[in-house]
Amino acid sequence: MGTTQLESVPEPKYWHLRTVLSEALDSEFTVGEILPNERDLAARFGVARATLRQALEQLELEGRLQRRRGVGTTVAPPRVGVAVGTEQHAWPGAKDDVWQLTDCALAVPPASVADALEIGRDEPVHTVRRSRVTHGQPVAAELLHIPQSSVPDLSGIDAPSGAARARAVLRELHRLELEGQDSAVELGSARADDAKELDRLPGAPVLVVTTRYIAEGRTAALSVATYRADTCRLTFGDSGGVEIHEDPERRAS
Amino acid sequence: MGTTQLESVPEPKYWHLRTVLSEALDSEFTVGEILPNERDLAARFGVARATLRQALEQLELEGRLQRRRGVGTTVAPPRVGVAVGTEQHAWPGAKDDVWQLTDCALAVPPASVADALEIGRDEPVHTVRRSRVTHGQPVAAELLHIPQSSVPDLSGIDAPSGAARARAVLRELHRLELEGQDSAVELGSARADDAKELDRLPGAPVLVVTTRYIAEGRTAALSVATYRADTCRLTFGDSGGVEIHEDPERRAS
DNA sequence: GAGTGGTCTAGACCACGCG
DNA sequence: GCGTGGTCTAGACCACTCA
Numbered sequence: 001m002g003t004t005q006l007e008s009v010p011e012p013k014y015w016h017l018r019t020v021l022s023e024a025l026d027s028e029f030t031v032g033e034i035l036p037n038e039r040d041l042a043a044r045f046g047v048a049r050a051t052l053r054q055a056l057e058q059l060e061l062e063g064r065l066q067r068r069r070g071v072g073t074t075v076a077p078p079r080v081g082v083a084v085g086t087e088q089h090a091w092p093g094a095k096d097d098v099w100q101l102t103d104c105a106l107a108v109p110p111a112s113v114a115d116a117l118e119i120g121r122d123e124p125v126h127t128v129r130r131s132r133v134t135h136g137q138p139v140a141a142e143l144l145h146i147p148q149s150s151v152p153d154l155s156g157i158d159a160p161s162g163a164a165r166a167r168a169v170l171r172e173l174h175r176l177e178l179e180g181q182d183s184a185v186e187l188g189s190a191r192a193d194d195a196k197e198l199d200r201l202p203g204a205p206v207l208v209v210t211t212r213y214i215a216e217g218r219t220a221a222l223s224v225a226t227y228r229a230d231t232c233r234l235t236f237g238d239s240g241g242v243e244i245h246e247d248p249e250r251r252a253s
Numbered sequence: 254m255g256t257t258q259l260e261s262v263p264e265p266k267y268w269h270l271r272t273v274l275s276e277a278l279d280s281e282f283t284v285g286e287i288l289p290n291e292r293d294l295a296a297r298f299g300v301a302r303a304t305l306r307q308a309l310e311q312l313e314l315e316g317r318l319q320r321r322r323g324v325g326t327t328v329a330p331p332r333v334g335v336a337v338g339t340e341q342h343a344w345p346g347a348k349d350d351v352w353q354l355t356d357c358a359l360a361v362p363p364a365s366v367a368d369a370l371e372i373g374r375d376e377p378v379h380t381v382r383r384s385r386v387t388h389g390q391p392v393a394a395e396l397l398h399i400p401q402s403s404v405p406d407l408s409g410i411d412a413p414s415g416a417a418r419a420r421a422v423l424r425e426l427h428r429l430e431l432e433g434q435d436s437a438v439e440l441g442s443a444r445a446d447d448a449k450e451l452d453r454l455p456g457a458p459v460l461v462v463t464t465r466y467i468a469e470g471r472t473a474a475l476s477v478a479t480y481r482a483d484t485c486r487l488t489f490g491d492s493g494g495v496e497i498h499e500d501p502e503r504r505a506s
Numbered sequence: 507g508a509g510t511g512g513t514c515t516a517g518a519c520c521a522c523g524c525g
Numbered sequence: 526g527c528g529t530g531g532t533c534t535a536g537a538c539c540a541c542t543c544a
Contacts, residue, residue, distance in 0.1 A: 048515045058456055069530045070523035085489055182490030185438050187482040189315055203311055229440040236338055236489050237435030301534045322511045323542035
């Protein structure tokens with residue numbers, strides 16, 4: 001390890017502070033423990049509160065800290081591994097699915113969704129809202145867009161909205177044969193409604209997972225799932241959720 | 254771009270500003286165009302520079318803007334899709350691999366890497382450094398950790414380091430039969446050296462992809478790849494890199 | 507050297523959770 | 526009502542790029 005040396009160009013205070021705090025978290029704090037408040041910490045390190053906050057923001061982004069207004073700053077537990085892709089593809093809402101259905105509505109989607117579904121921009125689609133909870137914590141909010149052509153036989157469904165309607169839409173969707181799926185992950189920021197569902201403030205960093213479900217040679221459904229970036233590690237592949245715990249900043253290499 | 258309007262709303266100024274700027278980017282700017290400088294923009298919207306910067310930071314996180322010290326703020330192109338997982342698993346460095354080998358060294362890895370490789374914490378491993386370039390831009394830096402037990406037959410390799418040695422190590426690794434692999438994605442912040450390679454400042458948000466390569470019933474290699482979160486969309490599955498372009502903030506839903 | 511974004515300060519007030 | 530983190534201000538200076 002031992003890398004701390006004089007540098008021709010001094011690093012920013014907040015960055016140095018981040019390192020110092022990070023090491024303190026490793027050695028002197030336990031998960032869930034409450035840190036001193038920001039004003040005290042800033043005074044202790046002899047910096048302005050804004051500078052201290054910059055360091056805390058970094059650490060929060062890295063999943064080391066959790067801050068809550070009106071409460072305080074606590075040491076975060078290690079990120080939870082959340083399986084988002086498995087070897088065997090499956091429709092959303094298949095059995096042993098971890099999502100909770102919350103709502104369903106028929107409406108015209110944003111243009112980007114219409115384009116991905118390869119439908120007209122004025123064509124309404126069924127949009128199922130789901131949420132995902134792990135270890136008692138909300139980790140993701142999802143909008144699942146299903147064009148009417150994928151579920152043509154929805155007659156006899158009387159529920160105009162709500163979880164009952166969502167179940168009916170998914171049941172219809174499952175009649176199609178799933179031919180494939182692919183996903184993309186990118187960084188985003190939580191809109192107000194997602195933020196609320198994820199128990200975060202608007203603008204909080206999220207990992208946006210966009211999944212296309214292919215059936216009958218076309219995109220039969222499109223999922224846009226918003227995961228809390230601070231608490232989640234998304235796992236893909238054979239052994240979803242199993243213990244890798246690589247440190248995302250790799251301080252000690 | 255509108256002028257001095259900022260009506261009193263319950264939402265924070267910087268958030269509203271972000272929305273206003275985002276809409277202006279959609280309608281009044283083209284990719285690569287230079288925005289007015291921060292001092293002018295702040296004055297135009299009647300806010301302090303720090304507040305304006307908070308809005309710009311959000312937009313940069315979302316991949317809408319690119320800021321460079323000494324130069325200015327420009328409108329970013331859409332994120333590039335980067336394939337990081339395919340249906341057919343393959344060793345790193347196999348043919349039609351997009352990575353550039355830069356270096357290789359034998360050293361004791363960080364504890365987290367040793368644990369993931371299921372080796373002793375004092376055992377040295379070969380660490381290959383690679384970088385990935387797309388469309389002329391650096392998008393990722395990787396450390397590939399290979400325990401000595403995976404490449405037992407490295408005699409006759411004289412190069413003590415450098416790309417030549419890296420090639421030799423990978424060639425040896427390919428003699429094993431790859432049985433499986435799995436990946437995890439999480440948010441991190443760039444260390445100084447990765448930041449330099451990615452042409453970003455330290456602490457820049459990155460997507461850290463950790464991949465375990467399984468051979469002979471154990472973890473034969475561990476890759477920790479750091480992707481620029483502002484410019485990349487990581488794709489998994491059948492049709493890596495093909496055109497989905499979901500907006501990560503989904504403004505218009 | 508001029509102009510840009512990046513860092514930092516020392517304050518102020520606000521919104522929220524909880525007793 | 527009090528303490529917390531969240532927002533905001535109006536400055537200052539630094540580091541960098543480029544003509």
